[in-house]
Amino acid sequence: MTKVRMAADMSRADEDDLWRSGDVSLRPGFLIRRLHQIHTGLFLESCGEENITPVMYSVLSCLSQNGPLDQTTLAKAVAIDKTNMTDILKRLMNRGYVIREVADTDRRMRLTTLTAAGKAVLERTDPFARDAHRRTLDALSPQDRVRFTEMMMTIVAAAENDAV
Template identity: 45%
Template sequence: MTALPPATAPSAELAAAVQKSALLGRPGFLIRRLHQIHGALFLEETAEFGITPVQYSVLTALAEHGEMDQISIALEVGLERTTVAEVIQRLEGRGLVRRRQSPKDGRVRLVKLARSGQQMVEGMAEAVQRAHDRTIAPLPPQDRDQLMLLLIRLLEANNDVGTVPFRLP
């Protein structure tokens, strides 16, 4: 276990916010709540497509990397293999991806976007971007970049925690 740096006193601004609710002083609560909010915005912006954020992540990984095995997809999106298998099954049922056995290893299933899956990714791009923009829109532009950089730093520093890492270049 890594030693933590000594805690510092919160800024006056943070102390005032935490006065509203003790939960506002807990990063885990804030991350979970913001995830819920973003999920709602994503579904609102992309309702016509009937795709979940996790399904869109899988489609995006396939659009970016081409045909991959399910373990590679799991690493690309930071999901457990069983979750990826369920997502792929749903996407295949909608005709958005195709699966086949690997010619090198019959135990391995390869997945690639179907033409309709590629069209889905392209067709959703603007709606997805609106959801992302709406999530951070309350912040001034310079704070948006700072938030993104801080989130990336936290992800990179903690990526090995949990059951599935996210593949970092």
């Protein structure tokens, strides 16, 4: 029996036995981390020339879709903490991909805006990022890709609701 079939056939008691067995390769956390590694590798391989990380790509995409945002809203939108967002924004500013300006409506707030160079790198990177996403899910049928994405969204939404 394959590991996939074993995992699919597990009852709660079987899950407990599996946990005690020590085969970490069947544990959800291990598989999630491993899939993240695989996707990140595919993304960096595809987008390597631009020297853009998946998180940087997410920030640029979010700004492209939503327009100027303050750091807190942007961090929440791409699901990273404000400290890491500060570092990412510094790197993106150093490359000329974003600028930060004082908001007209609230002088205490600084808004991050995508520059022309940021838009250009996003346009160049988009096809490669899409390819990395496709390659990540290539082993699944089109229907399973949709279902898998829906299941991930359900898990994330439940975890975010629990955190509130």
